[in-house]
Amino acid sequence: MTSNIAESLNSILRDEREYPVAAIFNSIAHRFGEIFRKRYTEVDNSKTTFMPIAEMILRENMTEGDKLYVNNINRSTKKFTVLGYGHTAKVNLSRRSCSYRKYDLVKLPCAHAMAALRLKNGDEYGTSISNYSSQIYSKESYLLAYLEPICAASLELEWNVAGEYLEM
Template sequence: MRKVIVVDDTHLYGKYKGVMLSTVAQDTENHIYPIVFYVIDMENDAYWTFFYEKLKSIVVDGPDLCFISDRHKSIANGITKAYNHAHHEYCMRHLGKNLWVNHHYGEHLYLFYNTAKAYSSEEFSNHFVEFKNYCPEEAFFLEHELGFGKWSRQYFPNNRFNVMIKNIAELVNSMLIAEREYSVASIFNSIDKRFGEIFRERRVYVLKYKDNKFVRASEKILKDNMSEGESFYVENVSGDERKFTMFNSGCTAKVDLLERSCSCWKFDLVKIPCDHAMATLRLKHDEDYGLRVYDYSSP
């Protein structure tokens, strides 16, 4: 699994009500992988902290671990108490909805999304300045009260790959909408049955494609990036076989193959060669080098 854990809660509608907490991750093929479910009376710091303490027996604490959630205070407090080294970031869509509903900035909401999804610091700065011109109070809140590291891709201290929202947890909740009216025992029996079938199917899939260097999701991204990179002019300016410079319509990008980095930051943050890197690999070797040889060891 990618070390990006999405945390969510959903209300139960049975006789005894309650709230079901859940953590969900994804594998490299973008399949959803439910990790833990937990039913409680109500959300508070004590319940969330207990939840995370139990989760630590499965998901080990570390600086390469990332949690994504909404802005419920008990979620953040529980992570802080149980996980000393992991990072926590807010769901981009949840913050956007808050700006739209509570602050009535729906007309300029796209500027916030552009800022949050920006890869490079220059791209981030350009979008944020534009957003700040239209929404100064919200920009102040995002910059000084939340901090850039809590919601933006560029300033997040770890790596969240391409996961910017918590929709994978919401999808699991929607799958269980009928079960949420059952008793607690019936809910978990249904979860065991439903996801047990999914995991068995997934295991068959993994065994079938285990000899492939790439899973299909990443292979499609690489092919698209290779196609987009066909228009680039590539030069080995420094004479270093691992460093190349890309030119296209006045834009310049620099790729370091050994460090797996690019000045556009997509290679660095998503961990899949961007269009600049694929153009470099084509020049350095041959047409399908990026698909045949690149070691996709990181999700």
């Protein structure tokens, strides 16, 4: 937990440190390619709507939202006042925003928005969550991110003094 990214990569590439630069890049490309294929397969085989971390966040927000009280004085279908834990939040579902700004920034319904969705749609509000979440968290978007292959560097190329490739 205290290591930085350079130390993490350094530990992964411990054996490759003595290799030529092109071989190190190929090793990195190969290892990341394995990780990406594994993640792609896991998500592709899942029956979820969103990527794994988004599903976890949404479940936690649903659980937290179930403990909150929602007030809708003017009977609006888009503006709600959510009360709980000594705090008050204003939620606007049409704007996908909450006065606590978490919904605005993360683009996934926060606990306050979940409580508002529960009041608006009843106990079956779980089916409407995707309509109020950003599509960047969708399973399809996630799979597209891992779809492109990582190409390895050719070991037949070397740099000249001017910074141009020379074929060997």
